[in-house]
Amino acid sequence: MMNDDQLLRYSRQIMLPEFDYDGQQALLDASVLIVGVGGLGSPVAMYLAAAGVGHLVLVDDDVVDFSNLQRQIVHAEDTVDQAKVHSAAASITRLNSDIEITCIQQRLSGEVMSQQVASADVVVDCSDNQNTRSALNEACWQTKTPLVSGAAIRFEGQLSVFDARQEASPCYACLHHQVGNLDATCAANGVISPIVGVIGAMQALETVKLLAGVGDSPVGKLMMFDGLTAVWRSFGLPKLAHCQVCGGIE
Ligand SMILES: [Zn+2]
Numbered sequence: 001m002m003n004d005d006q007l008l009r010y011s012r013q014i015m016l017p018e019f020d021y022d023g024q025q026a027l028l029d030a031s032v033l034i035v036g037v038g039g040l041g042s043p044v045a046m047y048l049a050a051a052g053v054g055h056l057v058l059v060d061d062d063v064v065d066f067s068n069l070q071r072q073i074v075h076a077e078d079t080v081d082q083a084k085v086h087s088a089a090a091s092i093t094r095l096n097s098d099i100e101i102t103c104i105q106q107r108l109s110g111e112v113m114s115q116q117v118a119s120a121d122v123v124v125d126c127s128d129n130q131n132t133r134s135a136l137n138e139a140c141w142q143t144k145t146p147l148v149s150g151a152a153i154r155f156e157g158q159l160s161v162f163d164a165r166q167e168a169s170p171c172y173a174c175l176h177h178q179v180g181n182l183d184a185t186c187a188a189n190g191v192i193s194p195i196v197g198v199i200g201a202m203q204a205l206e207t208v209k210l211l212a213g214v215g216d217s218p219v220g221k222l223m224m225f226d227g228l229t230a231v232w233r234s235f236g237l238p239k240l241a242h243c244q245v246c247g248g249i250e
Contacts, residue, residue, distance in 0.1 A: 002021075002024065002025065002028070006024075006028070006052070006098070009052070009096075010024045010051075010052050013051065013052075018214050018215075019212055019214055022212075023212035023213070023214060024052060024212075026211050026212050026213065027051055027052045027053050027054065027208065027211050027212060028052055028053075028054045029054055030053050030054055030055065030121045030122070030211045031053075031054065031055035031056075031057065031119060031120050031121055032048055032053050032055070032056055032057070032120060032121060032122050032123075032124060032207060032211075033057045033059065033116055033117060033119075033120035033122075033123045033124065034048070034056060034057065034058055034059065034124045034126060035059045035060075035108060035123065035124065035125055035126060035127050035132060035136060036059070036060055036125070036126035036127040036128060036132075037058050037059070037060040037072075037074065037084045037085055037087075037088045037126070038060070038062070038068065038071075038072050038084070038126065038128065038186075038196075039071040039072050039126075039152060039186060039191065039196030039200070040126035040150050040151075040152060040196050040199060040200040040203060041058070041060070041072075041074070041088070041124075041126035041200070042071075042072045042073045042074035042075070042088070042196070042200065043073065043074075043196070043197050043200030043201050043203075043204060044124050044126055044200045044203050044204045044207070045058060045074055045088055045091075045092055046073070046074055046091070046092065046095060047200075047201060047204035047205075047208075048204055048207060048208070049092040049095050049096045049099045050095055050096060051204070051208055052096070052098070052099075053099065053207075053208075053211065054098075054099065054100060055099070055100045055101075055102070056092065056099060056100070056101050056102070057101075057102040057104065057116060057120065058084075058085045058088055058089060058101060058102070058103050058104065059085070059104045059106070059107075059108055059116070060083075060084040060085050060088075060104075060105065061105055061106050061107045062083075062084050063081055063082060063083055063084060064079050064080050064081060064082055064083075064084055064087050065080065066080050070193055071186070071191060071193045071196050071197075072084075072196075073197070074087070074088045074091045074092070075087045075088065075091070076091070083103070083105045085103035085104065085105050086103055086105075089101045089103050104116070107132065108132070108135070108136075109135060113135060113136070113139050114139050114142065114143070117136065117139040117140055117142075117143050117145050118139075118143040118145070120145055121145075121146075121210075121211060122145070122146050122147075122148060122207050122210050122211060123136060123139075123140055123145050123146070123147045123148070124147075124148045124150075124203055124204075124207055125147060125148065125149045125150065125172075126150065126200070126203070128185050128186070129185075130176075133149070133172055133176075134172065134173065134176070136172075137162065137171050137172035137173055137245060138173075138245055140162065140164055140171075141164045141171055141245050141246055143164075144164040144165050145164065146161065146162070146163045146164070146165065146210050146217075147161070147162040147163075147164075147171075147172065148161050148203045148206045148207050148210070149161070149162060149172055149175075149203075150199045150200065150202065150203040151199070152186070152191060152195045152196045152198075152199045152200075153185075153186060153189050153190075153191055153195075154189055154190060154191060154192070154195075155192050155195060155226065155227035155228045156195070156224070156225065156226055156227065157195050157196075157198055157199035157224070157225045157227070158199070158222060158223065158224045158225070159199055159202050159203065159206070159218065159222075159223045159225075160175060160218055160219075160221060160222050160223065160237060161206050161210070161217040161218050161219050162175075162219070162246075163210075163217060163219045164246070166219055168219075168220065168239060169219045169220060169239065169246070170220060170237050170238060170239040170240065170243070170246060171239075171243060171245045171246035172245075173240070173243055173244065173245040173246065174237065174238070174239055174240035174243050174245075174246060175222060175237055177240050177243070178237070178238075178240065179222065192227060194227075195225075195227050198225060198227070199225065202223075206218070218234070220236065220237055220238070220239070221234050221235065221236060221237055222234070222235045222236075222237045223235075
């Protein structure tokens with residue numbers, strides 16, 4: 001049961017007919033694994049905390065660098081050189097002290113990754129490297145955990161949801177095989193600040209929808225945003241035949 005503070009804090013969501021009290025309760029009961037607390041992970045963590053997701057698990061092995069502040073808005077000048085997970089946890093606690101936060105200051109792999117993915121209701125991929133993305137994808141498929149994937153670089157961003165609970169859903173490996181290597185880092189290529197906010201906010205929205213069971217997720221779709229023209233495009237993303245991860249159709 002929500003208390004009076006919670007009913008007031010989340011009233012603008014609870015008043016949405018398709019979301020309602022049950023949607024809010026689902027968020028409060030949920031645990032979300034956020035892998036990467038940088039440009040994408042910042043808005044994801046902040047919006048999920050503000051929206052009332054009860055437990056956030058933050059994963060990042062890095063420390064805050066002065067050059068991160070241009071886009072990684074969960075961090076601030078007074079947390080430069082601190083671990084990103086602790087810097088983010090402090091910001092989130094200021095925003096919503098009800099949220100339980102678990103900080104993991106390492107790169108997830110092996111058994112630790114499997115355990116973390118298995119105990120999450122939704123996994124949000126905010127990482128910037130191919131190894132992590134691929135390993136997360138495999139772990140999500142093994143545990144049938146929905147994966148909200150985002151990427152942003154230069155003036156461009158992309159978004160998709162992979163849902164192993166749906167037989168027809170492609171996976172990240174299907175995307176990677178068809179679209180190519182997306183392992184370009186902002187550090188090497190540059191990125192305009194708000195583009196990570198656009199994509200990260202979309203990831204947070206899709207996560208909330210999955211948790212509350214409202215709306216339709218872009219499963220089987222790749223959504224691409226061109227910030228220079230302000231145009232979203234949506235492409236069909238078929239399941240790859242004989243995909244080694246999601247076991248594509250014949
Ligand atoms: Zn696949």
